Amino acid sequence: MEAPPVSVMPVTGGTINMMEYLLQGSVLDQALESLLHRLRGLCDNMEPEIFADHELVYLLKGQQGNPFLLRARRSLSHPAAPWHLRYLGQPEVGDKSRHALVRNCVDVAASHSLPDFLNEMGFRMDHEFVAKGHIFRRGALKVVVSKLSRVLVPGNTENTEPLSLSSLVELSVLAPAGQDTVSEDMRSFAEQLKPLVHLEKIDPKRHM
């Protein structure tokens, strides 16, 4: 592969070759334990990781055209850990032969001054939420089961309120562009979680 390393890839005008393949679903709180139990059985033999994250979504408005979106995440349980900055591209959902939603994805670790830096660059925070839950792995597949909460007072992650009576379930794989075989693996894994959870490729535009 002659693709340059991620760190030197230009974010604008270039092609970023890592794609995120994604399937989404949700599980009601009363069925959460059975889902976690099943995932423990299906996934790699390790203790599932528990996480509590605070995600801030930043927006850069240009003179014209679409705003530019960046997601900054920090761990609430490990305050010393680096921040995580993520860019997600436009989702592609149209291709019927692909079983998962596909979008560009760039992940970068960042220092704790990330919010100030983004502010200086002209980004403004658009919204924030707190996600708490479990991460499972099976080979390259990643399953995140998380409970989303809205932040009632901006910036105060102690004071939150659950968004719904369900947890979000996301099955994702990072792969170079064009590796559509991974979506087959994802589909067969998703089959094994039925009927507890139906993981589907959901076009976010439909639910705006």
Place this chain on the structure above:
Amino acid sequence: MQQREEKQLESSVESLISHVAHLKNALHSFIYKLENEYERLTWPSVLDNFALLSGQLNTINKLLRNEKTPSFRQQVIIPLLLSPDRDEDLAKLTEQRVPVFSHEIVPDHLRTKPDPEVEEQEKQLSAEAARIGPEVAQKQIQTLNKLCSNLLEKLNNPREDRDLEIAALRLTKQSFNSADTNALVAAVGFGKGLSKCRPPGTVAPGHPGQGPIMSGGPTLQQVTIGLGSGAPQQQGQPGKMPSNIKTNIKAASSMHPYNR
């Protein structure tokens, strides 16, 4: 004629010995593993060992059943010399298992009938079998057959049972709610339902969620227009048009975020 039979006997005994030696080696190494490497031994490798043993036993069985193998049952072995003294050669030949060829052990080793205890048990069983009448026996056979066929049916149709169970489960308890799914996806996707930090007046241009629609709309339109003008030239191969549309949309939407 007799010579040929003798030769056959000899060769089949030889091959039997070599097969039994293989089996013995496999057993030996398996036992060694069980005793010394049980900490590292994985279940698949245990199964492999079992498969090896059963394969070797099968080969021996096949060899014994082979037409060319003379019936060992008809061969007579007579002890020619018994001695109470230790025989080093014999001990070496049997790996120290039989050091003496004496009156005490010969009946055990050259036995052609089952052990006395086994014989006793067999006798008891046949007595019991003779005791119950044929009607009772028939009844018992029928019961056993019924049990077996029930069990087989259960084993063969686990799917139906499972599907029934799942259906019952679904009726009693819903484990997910698609409205919740959509709400959660919309929330992580563009913050729907989450408190907005910017002043409400600037919603229209700054709404992040409108990005997809705004970009999706024009590009789609451009594609259809472009296709309309291009269509007359492509009339010869209408089948190719859909694929063109698809690639155009893909290319346009994936390029869009970057070419500003």
